[in-house]
Each structure stands twice: as C-alpha cells, then as structure tokens.
Amino acid sequence: MKKKITDFIHKETNKSVFQETSLPLYLTSGYVYNSAQEAEDVFNEKIDRYQYSRFDNPTVNQLEKKFAELEGAESCRAFSSGMSAVFASLMCQSKKGDRVVASRALFGSCYNIIKDILPEYGIEVVFIDGKNLQQWRKAINKKTSCIFFETPSNPTLEIVDIESVSEIAHHYNAKVIVDNVFASSILQKPLNYGADIVIYSTTKHIDGQGRTMGGLLLSSKKFYEEKLKFFYRNTGPTMDPFTAWILLKSLETYPLRIEQLCKNASRVAFFLKDHPKIQKTIFPGLSEYSQKKLIDKQMDGFGNIISFYIKGDKNTTFKFLNKLSMIHISNNLGDVKSLIIHPASTTHLKILKKDKNFLNINNKLVRLSVGLEDVEDIIKDIDLALKKV
C-alpha cells in the first residue's frame, strides 16, 4: 500500500527530553560503560545497548527504523555509500565456489565489482540478459548464492521482471538482490514482488540535494542476523550519524520531490521524443517504450531519468552537453538540479566493448536526470543547446 506523506514527515520516535522538531544528532563514536562487567556483558551480547557507532548509533538507527517501516521491511541497515551496500550484499553471502548471476545491464561500479572483484575470491560470475527469463533459468543453479540486477537499469532503463526472476532463483534457494536506485522506493517495492534484498544509494533521490553519500540495505531480520550482521559490524561500511540526520530531514520531502520529478520528466520526454536532432528517446512513459507491461506490473510511475541518443557522433554529443547552460554535466542523479552525463565515457567507461554494444551504450547516448526546476526552463535549455549542434 502506498505510504502517506504524513508518515514520511511524522514517523519518528527518538525525540529527546527537549522535544525538538528535528531529531537530535548523536555525533559520538563510542558509549561509556558503568563497569568492566557491563562492558563484558555487552560484548557477550548478554546486554543489548549502544556499544560503538560502527555497530549502532541512535541517529543512524532512527533513519534505519523509519525507512524500514516506510518500506515494510523487517530490517534496514545504513551504509557509507550505495556501493558499500552493493558490495556487502554480495560478499556477506558468497564464498569460494559459489556462483553469482547478474544482469549485464548495470551501473559501471556494480558491473566492475561483479566482473572483476568477485572472481578474485573464487566466486564464479555469470552475466546474462536480465530481460530474458530463459537466460536466468539457464544460469541459476544450486551453486548460486545470489542474483543481482537493477530495474530500471542505469542508463538504458531496461526492466527485469522481479516476480518471475525471484521465483526462478528461489527454486535453487538463491537470494535475489535488487538495486532499486533508479526506481526509488516511492515508485517500486521489490520486496513485494519476491526480492530478498533491496539496495538504495541514498546519494541519489533520498538525499536528492547533492550533499551526502550513503546507502541502505533492506532485508528480512533472518537474513540480517544470519548473513549481514557479522560482515557489517566487522568490515565497517557504516553510515556516519551526520549523514543519517540529513537523510531524516530529506525523507520528509522525499515523496513530494519524486512526484514532481516524475511530472517534469514526462514533460521533458515528450519534448525530446519527436525532436529532429534526436535519434531515439528512452523513457518508460512513452508509448514506444518496449517493456510497458512490466512497468505497469511493478512500478507506480516512470521515474525522472531519460536516456536519449543524439543524431551525430561523439563530437556532436559533447558539443550538445557543452552548450547546455542551466543543466549541469554531472554523474549524480535524482537531484533537485537537472544533471546530464555521457555514460560511455564516464559511468560506463570500463564496461567491456561487447557489453556496451549489447546494451547500446554508445557515443550518442546521454542520460538526463530531470530536476525540479520549472520544466519550461529545462526544455528551453535543451532546445537551445540542440539548436547549436
């Protein structure tokens, strides 16, 4: 069920005796024990209390608790970045000899971890076309610890059928990890479709104002206790309390920002789709979008990312980017500011050529994260820049 905006604003419980309107920021690394015995009992897990901020911190816990409730997840842990959450999700449950199956359509760093880092630990990796259920069926076997995909994917907005792929994975007891960054938690709840683990980069829409790095990992309590807890506490990918405090404030406006971002993106996509200087526009809200049925099935909106191909070559595309005046060239996304990037030479630079070709990540492609500016200003900036190429 859709959460009410009121919940995003008021669902917090950690007020101090001062009854402040903004929750307190507990900027502390450690906590004091009343006796040596108490310290031992805490380390032995006989007493449950704050021990060390690498494990738990009241401000970070408040963010985790609030986000878990808003998502309907049993467990939520906060990380120092989206990538540290991605890495932990894979490594906390995979060992030498296991297989990880992933969709090829991934953000560059997700792809790099799976392609280059996991094999160093003796983990076998199989990349497939995430849109093709037959390929998932063929690749997942009883050695598969987990599978990983983004939906929609960065940058070409490919959709994976969460429910069908989860069914296939669960047949072999493999856990399903969904990177839900592009959809945002407002538009898609993978846990409702069978996913086991959901990852967010809070750096994107959740902060949404370009200030902090962070990640969140949602799962069952069982998964946290049995797989993630030991890894998280000992490897230390923890979010710092100040970031958590900022994100608690960000959550208050998060659904409203997403709603308006989606409205702006739809308007911009309709402007781009018939523009004579554009070869092709990818946006789930356009009638020509190829995976409409899946969008209708698992998403509550189209998001704020548009990818499009400029007619011409790399020079033409770079010229277009350089001629923009209000829209910034930046690899972040989900921001109140419109941001644009050329994936082939930046976020997806290290992807193998054959995979880039397969995913149509070429020199004409740009990825636009539509912001909250007046939509007429966004369209005018793009139009003027296109006129100059």
Ligand SMILES: Cc1ncc(COP(=O)(O)O)c(C=O)c1O
């Ligand atoms: C789909 C996706 N997943 C994960 C990340 C990583 O997030 P962070 O930059 O917070 O580490 C990104 C960043 O661009 C992303 O686009």
